[in-house]
Amino acid sequence: MSGGRAAGVLIGIIAAIAICAALSxxxxxxxxxxxxxxIMAIVWPLQKALQARLPKMVAVLLTLIITLAVVGSILSTIVWGLGHVGQWIFNNVARFQAIYVEAADWLESHGFVMAGLFTEHFDVRWMLRAVQEVSTRLNSLVAFLIFTFIYVLLGLLELDALRSQVARLERRDTSAFLLAAGADVAARLQKYMLVRTLMSAATGLVVWAFTLAAGLELATAWGAIAFAMNYIPFIGPFVATMLPTTFALAQSGWELALVVFVCLNVIQFLSGSYLEPRIAGKALSVSPFMVLFAIFFWSFLWGLPGAFIGVPILIAALTVCAHSASAKWVADLLSGREAPEAAVY
Structure with a gap:
């Protein structure tokens, strides 16, 4: 590698690290x-429909109220479910402590000598504090939502003006690119949230029915948590699977825990890896590897909000690349689809 090329690569790496640090x-x-x-990309069709019948300011305010009600109901569902789980932990601390001591004894009898050390310092109240911490963080989202919806309010009010200014750009190719890419990004994000909502509702309903049939306590809470957590790919379903499994272990032992773990994984797999890709179709074709990377990358930078917004950011970025002649290969490369075979003459 020549000195100039090596210097360029090094500068690129430093720039990427600096950008990540700035984002964090x-x-x-x-x-x-x-x-x-x-949110603006998702709710724009609603505002457009309301604006056709009502004054613009009224339409924007109604759109914000409806959106805030939906977001608030989802967050309240998580808080409600985790609240019931926390109460159940508080009432059944002795069960978890007994299970842990039994597991530690089994491990020690099979040569795992460090298990005794963990037993001395283990306290089931850690689990209760973890659940309470998550609930507290969710309740603290009020300030975040206020700032977000102020931006949404101002953005929706200026959206028509922005589109008209873009349409009047002197460079017609740039104007056409921005309008087409922006419309496509909004359409794909709307489809993403529609599919995600449908699959979340279906998953929550199936999890509720299964846990109820299996005799697991807090069946309604598990269904509610599965519904809300399914909005965060990979991480949400993992949490929604491991929590009921842990409680099945405390409630009835290893047999029920194993059944719950296997069945919930099957439910999550059918929902996330089989049904959802087929419902979404090619419009949301993204490499599963890149989806997982986006979730962990943005959660590393921005925490729980990053885990949620990571996939929409990835979809938006790849959609913009697909509209650019020079970057279309990036969208094709990361689409997760096989390249069409060359025609044979």
């Missing part, structure tokens, strides 16, 4: 903006 440091500023753009 500016989390408080950028996360509400990212969510605001995402």
């Amino acid at each position: 440091l500016a989390e408080t500023l950028l996360v509400p903006i990212a969510f605001a753009f995402f």
